[in-house]
Amino acid sequence: MKFHFFHLMPYPNLPADFREKYRSVWIDVPARLYDPVDGHRIYHEYLDELAFAEAEGFDGLCVNEHHQNAYGLMPSPNLMAAILARTTTRAKLVLMGNSVALYNPPIRVAEEMAMLDVLSGGRLIAGFPVGTPMDSVFAYGENPATLRDKYREAVQLILRAWREPDVFAFNGKYTQLRYVNVWPRPIQKCLENDFLYANLSYFGYQEAQKVMDGFWQTVARHNVEPNPYRAGFLQFVGVADSDAEAEKLYAEHAKYFWQRCLHVYGGYVNPPGYTSLATIKAGIEGQVARIISRAGARAELAKMGWRDFIDRGYLVAGSPDTVVDRLNDLADKLRVGHLMVLLQFGNMPKETALYNTQRFAREVMPRLRPRFGEWEDRWWPATPKQGAAA
Amino acid sequence: MTPETVRLPDGRRWQVLTAGRGPDLLWLHGVRGIPAHDPLLQRLATHRRVIAPLAPGFGDADELEHVGNVHDLALAYDDLRRHLGLERPVVVGHSFGGMIAAELAAHFPDAVSRLVLLAPFGLWDDARPVADIFAVPAPEVDSLLWHDMTARDALWPAAPAADPKAAGAQIIATAMAMTAVAKFLWPIPDKGLNRRLKRITARALLVFGAADAVVPPAYVAAFARHLRQPEIAVVDRAGHMLPYERTDEVAALIARFLG
Numbered sequence: 081m082k083f084h085f086f087h088l089m090p091y092p093n094l095p096a097d098f099r100e101k102y103r104s105v106w107i108d109v110p111a112r113l114y115d116p117v118d119g120h121r122i123y124h125e126y127l128d129e130l131a132f133a134e135a136e137g138f139d140g141l142c143v144n145e146h147h148q149n150a151y152g153l154m155p156s157p158n159l160m161a162a163i164l165a166r167t168t169t170r171a172k173l174v175l176m177g178n179s180v181a182l183y184n185p186p187i188r189v190a191e192e193m194a195m196l197d198v199l200s201g202g203r204l205i206a207g208f209p210v211g212t213p214m215d216s217v218f219a220y221g222e223n224p225a226t227l228r229d230k231y232r233e234a235v236q237l238i239l240r241a242w243r244e245p246d247v248f249a250f251n252g253k254y255t256q257l258r259y260v261n262v263w264p265r266p267i268q269k270c271l272e273n274d275f276l277y278a279n280l281s282y283f284g285y286q287e288a289q290k291v292m293d294g295f296w297q298t299v300a301r302h303n304v305e306p307n308p309y310r311a312g313f314l315q316f317v318g319v320a321d322s323d324a325e326a327e328k329l330y331a332e333h334a335k336y337f338w339q340r341c342l343h344v345y346g347g348y349v350n351p352p353g354y355t356s357l358a359t360i361k362a363g364i365e366g367q368v369a370r371i372i373s374r375a376g377a378r379a380e381l382a383k384m385g386w387r388d389f390i391d392r393g394y395l396v397a398g399s400p401d402t403v404v405d406r407l408n409d410l411a412d413k414l415r416v417g418h419l420m421v422l423l424q425f426g427n428m429p430k431e432t433a434l435y436n437t438q439r440f441a442r443e444v445m446p447r448l449r450p451r452f453g454e455w456e457d458r459w460w461p462a463t464p465k466q467g468a469a470a
Numbered sequence: 471m472t473p474e475t476v477r478l479p480d481g482r483r484w485q486v487l488t489a490g491r492g493p494d495l496l497w498l499h500g501v502r503g504i505p506a507h508d509p510l511l512q513r514l515a516t517h518r519r520v521i522a523p524l525a526p527g528f529g530d531a532d533e534l535e536h537v538g539n540v541h542d543l544a545l546a547y548d549d550l551r552r553h554l555g556l557e558r559p560v561v562v563g564h565s566f567g568g569m570i571a572a573e574l575a576a577h578f579p580d581a582v583s584r585l586v587l588l589a590p591f592g593l594w595d596d597a598r599p600v601a602d603i604f605a606v607p608a609p610e611v612d613s614l615l616w617h618d619m620t621a622r623d624a625l626w627p628a629a630p631a632a633d634p635k636a637a638g639a640q641i642i643a644t645a646m647a648m649t650a651v652a653k654f655l656w657p658i659p660d661k662g663l664n665r666r667l668k669r670i671t672a673r674a675l676l677v678f679g680a681a682d683a684v685v686p687p688a689y690v691a692a693f694a695r696h697l698r699q700p701e702i703a704v705v706d707r708a709g710h711m712l713p714y715e716r717t718d719e720v721a722a723l724i725a726r727f728l729g
Contacts, residue, residue: 217657352604353648
């Protein structure tokens with residue numbers, strides 16, 4: 081099993097009455113709630129936490145893209161990855177990723193990702209999300225009816241731009257370029273199309289099982305190898321001396337995340353066209369939409385406490401034994417070779433985040449590492465290739 | 471009304487409802503489509519042949535594939551108009567259909583004899599923004615669209631909760647319709663119509679609901695500014711769904727305008 085330290089970079093200063101006073105943490109969250117001077121401290125502490133995770137032995141450092149919100153302060157994850165390319169040397173830089181339909185032209189993404197791969201000595205893992213409806217449709221004004229089509233075209237263009245040795249013309253529906261010839265080129269070779277999937281769930285691995293089962297059924301239907309390293313899953317984790325101690329350390333920050341960071345106005349989570357008809361017909365909803373768009377579920381989330389988070393698996397927390405047991409159960413149920421963990425969440429201060437990271441790395445990670453050892457991770461970037469300057 | 475599938479020579483299909491006898495009247499429906507029993511169309515059909523096509527994407531999501539923007543949309547309706555042999559019909563459009571009617575008349579001024587726009591989308595005023603019907607939880611959209619919910623309950627009754635299959639079909643139909651509308655209205659329903667309205671030569675009637683919470687009645691002035699001496703009416707106690715909330719008044723206004 082491989083372990084990735086995921087950081088959302090939440091804004092930790094939302095007021096206690098945020099839920100009551102404001103309708104959404106995304107899109108129309110008042111900008112006056114953001115303090116840029118404290119923002120300076122926050123960014124640097126978060127970057128310290130990412131660098132610390134590498135020192136503690138994590139395989140990957142994950143950053144991602146969100147817009148107009150207090151939930152995650154990375155409109156440009158590439159800026160953060162660029163810093164990490166300089167401050168780290170070994171861990172892979174996992175961009176989770178760039179919402180490619182938002183870039184005009186999308187080769188901007190091919191260029192920046194190539195820069196990051198070269199800067200980091202071939203340590204980039206490039207993710208291509210559609211982006212949440214809040215980010216792609218409401219903040220960036222993409223048409224929900226055409227977003228997925230535009231996304232697919234952009235991904236094709238980017239992959240081709242990395243692979244083709246010569247200049248080519250691209251006559252797309254959404255992007256027309258007479259001359260495509262990306263400079264610089266990435267160190268890593270771009271693999272052929274293959275199934276890789278990362279599920280970012282904030283509502284526990286039991287909830288995610290239906291989606292992951294569907295993924296593995298699709299893999300089986302296409303008769304490809306059911307290698308666990310095709311899949312990753314994000315889990316919130318809190319490690320402490322005991323289960324009771326974990327509650328003392330992490331309950332406040334968990335509540336902050338689920339009750340303030342996820343306080344999204346229901347009108348922003350499911351614009352028409354964002355969810356494909358096939359998905360609607362299959363009865364699958366986006367994970368945030370499922371919780372947020374139902375008034376009952378919203379009210380329930382507002383009332384939840386520590387026990388609910390633990391019992392529902394939103395958060396895996398407790399002594400190292402407890403955490404190992406539950407993550408083994410997660411690995412059994414979801415069959416994921418990549419475990420992404422959120423060890424800083426909500427308004428958790430730096431010292432607690434470092435404590436949690438260290439205990440996870442030293443007391444949990446080694447016991448789970450042998451999982452799926454019988455499988456080869458064929459997609460993992462090779463040992464860094466660095467020139468003399470690095 | 472008689473539903474039929476019209477097939478164009480190039481293979482495109484349209485669902486078209488037809489009723490009545492008399493001079494041709496092309497009805498372009500609004501964001502909610504055409505109800506099973508449409509009282510306004512029944513009224514109009516007493517003196518006219520009403521032809522009511524279902525907008526691309528409302529019945530079949532794949533239809534949107536070939537309609538990329540409002541120009542494609544105007545062309546698609548003109549192709550249908552020609553195929554059906556409609557010579558300079560009266561064109562009446564409501565809401566989303568009002569925008570299409572205006573685009574059709576602006577793209578093909580000679581193809582339309584009279585134009586009636588009922589609470590049309592298509593323009594934008596920073597001081598009085600059109601409501602964002604896509605940023606409202608699905609169950610609450612109707613409270614923006616309707617001033618009179620009893621009219622909604624009569625014409626678009628909710629599927630019984632005890633029938634999950636019917637309820638599911640209703641969710642799918644609404645999602646398809648709203649996706650089709652979003653394709654041409656998102657993120658701001660101003661796709662250049664203000665530059666094209668002056669091309670319209672047909673005499674026009676503008677009707678707005680005084681209580682329209684989606685396209686505020688103040689937009690009547692914005693439309694009127696670019697049209698050649700349009701007739702104007704603002705209907706009291708009517709929301710965005712005014713053809714269904716104040717059917718008698720709207721039918722009478724149209725009848726008087728058409729003479």
